Amino acid sequence: MDGRVSLRQVAMRFGDFTAIQPTSLEIESGEFFSFLGPSGCGKTTLLNMISGFLTPSEGSVTIGGSDMTRVPVNRRPTAMIFQNLALFPLMSVYQNIEFGLEVRGIDRQKRRQRADELLELVALTGSGDKPVAELSGGQKQRIAIARALAVEPRVLLLDEPLSALDLKLRQHMRIELKAIQRKTGITFIYITHDQGEALTMSDRVAVMSEGRIQQVADPMTLYRQPQTDFVASFVGENNRFPGRVMAVEGELVTLDAGLPAPLVGRSATPLEPGDPATLYIRPEQWRVGPADDRRLPLGGVIQSEHFEGAWLTLEVALDQGPTIRAQVPHMTPGADTGAPLVVGGACRLDYSPRQAVVLAGTLHEPASEEAVNVAAIA
């Protein structure tokens, strides 16, 4: 089944307001693809353009190899799981699931057969005759999935489906959704503002902000090698050090960020001395040691300390520098030797330059022009 989705220079304008900047994207058949971004970034708009509820102002939408830009909703090979589920309240579970088959004129026996298969797939066998109102949130979720799968779509579109569920249920459903996707081989396009969801479930994620795709990559690459300032700050936590390039040696860049010692990190793009650049260090990349450990190059004063079980989160004001957040394992080897770390006390810090990311540009600009509107395969 060809479940590829291609967006070519697709844009969406409402009067003067541009909701989606011209964007191109290729989604593979059978992929679990997520759009991640804050509210208002345009992910729902993109989803609506793929499902057919919106016609793009420019550009084309191709599904399964055929141009679907002007094809109306009810004739696209897509099915959507709505945020509020939109199960038909006056119908039973069976009637809901069979709805798509009914409008296609499929006879009763075949419909019932398919509905039973799907009920089994979502582990709700026997609930067919129940009225929808009697189901729990998680059960309704699964019926919505079954209903969508009944019409054998090539692409399943999920609009923040788990946002209304409680934590435990959400975690359970993540696993289930992933399993269903693997089993059916349907392309899943998933939108969410929850990073945890996007990163754990997806093959690839597109991070969006203000109508633009910032970066498309698999979760690990997104985390380790962000390509724009937005991605670096939005995905996980990051400590930022804006500054100026002092020296470049291969991949390694030395940066003057106003601290007593320069910082070193790795840049994916070539930089010249004198270029403005920002260095990013994630909280878990810090090594924090007692104030008398001169092996650690940076110094600072601990502002606060939060105990979180396996981790200890520290806020440290670096000497002549910004306040950073560091996350250290609570039980570090040798933690009980030497001077203990106390709030208000001094400490020393180290990080691994090879893990620190350097991006060109400063706070208000994207790291590079190519990172914007990317159809990258990272």
Add this chain to the structure above:
Amino acid sequence: MSSSRFFSWALKAYLLVFFVYLFLPLVIMAAATFNASRFPTVTPWTGTTLQWFSALWADSGMWSSLVNSLIVAIGVLCLALPIGIASALFLTTVDGRGKSFIYALILSPLLTPGVIIGISTLIFWRGWGLNGGIALTVIAQSAFIAAYVMLMVAARLQRFDRTLEQAALDLGASQWQVFRRVLLPYLKPAILSAAVLAFLQSLENYNTTLFVAGYDTTLTIYIASKVRTGLTPAVNALALLMILFTVGLAMIYEFKRRREAARRLG
């Protein structure tokens, strides 16, 4: 405070008088049905009898006007229901500059005196060759009954979750299928209530019907004419039966409505 006690006593007395005022005429009228006196009254009471019911049964004029009333009511249902539903669909779907004007236009029959609706309908359709009769009555009554239908259907329509339409489209339904299988079932209770209301309003209408009925008298016109000519308690018998019918229907309707509301909340 005694002033407050006085008020509360006065209020209760007032309510009592009020409801007596409201129900007494009906009680008296019902009672007069069983009085053998030739003129409908309860004083003097000349004897208890059921003869007026048989007199009513034998009255062919009554039967033919009853049939006319029913035909008109059914005709009104066929005309006012689709129009009212269409208008409700229109008003809940569109937005725009002309909307409030159209809304005012739709409500105008409700604010127009019934006689004016009757007269204008009579005048207009004579130009098209249609004179007073059942068809004209249906048209005239539907002119304002459709507005009531619209109000009742629109009230329910406004609470409809439109993502259900989107879901149905997304699953492949055509727009007609979405209407028939998702929207219409949802509207069914409102349409039924509107139908009951339209039916009853048609049966009991007088002011408008008076001008457009022609020779096809309806029940209300028949009763009114009987009161001024040839009045006997047979009219009371008819009145009593109509009251029982209407009140019975109304109470069934009310109970069903209350049960629906309770079920939705509970």
Add this chain to the structure above:
Amino acid sequence: MWQQLRRRFGGPLAVAIVSLMGIWLIAMVLLPQWQMIDYSFHPSLLPAERGGVKDVWSLTNYATFFHNDIHLAIFFKTIWSSVLVTGLTLIVSYPLAYYLAKVATPGQAALCLLLLIIPFWINEILRTFAWYIIFAFKGPLNELLLALGLIDRPIRFLNGDTGVLVGMVYAYILFMVFPLYNAIESLDTNQIRAARDLGAGWGRTHRRIVIPHAKPGIATGCIMTFMLAAGSYAVPALLGSPGSRWFTQIIYNWFFEGGDWNQGAAYAFLLLVLCIVFVTVIMRVFKVGLGDIAK
């Protein structure tokens, strides 16, 4: 707007919707109204003469009205009586509406509302007929008054306007109670309590707090009652006498006894204008808008 309709319902259904509305609003509301007004400005002609030379725009029908003293008298009497009916209904309904909205418990209110509604499910003709029986010369009311010794000869209630007035108040009371009830109900009860707490007597509380808040309801109720009264045919026909005719009865006569539809149309138009004027005046005085059709 057409696009919005089409997008939601598809071509055929949208066409059906617009057609039905068009038939209604144009053929059943606007055009007949227009035709009636047009008729009123044309003299009454034989079928053969219509469309011919004598069919000119003229004010003769209206001139006839203004020169007819009897009709003028009836017209003004109708206005005055309708105002009277409206006022009486308002006075009678206000305490009940207040009770339902503020004093009764929800259970009591529901019961009362049900009791109120039941008579109104019954035909206006029948309810008027009931009063006809009561008011009859040898009827129960007279018998009661005689028995109580309050009068020594039966009163002819059905001669003159008394019967008509009482009958109308009875017939239209619900149209006043409901808007009043809705309006008073929306008043925050604490305001009443605050007024009492600050020392206001009941009269002042009502005058300064409740009534101003209930203005939209009062306006709606007055509008509906006046229009029903002025446009009423059944009640004056059944409970009135030849000496106390109502304007609608005259209109009826023009159509079915005088055979002059154009004249009748003119009179009908006058009635319509009267209603519109009244509505506008009330809306100005009470400062209410059109968004108050809370049925």
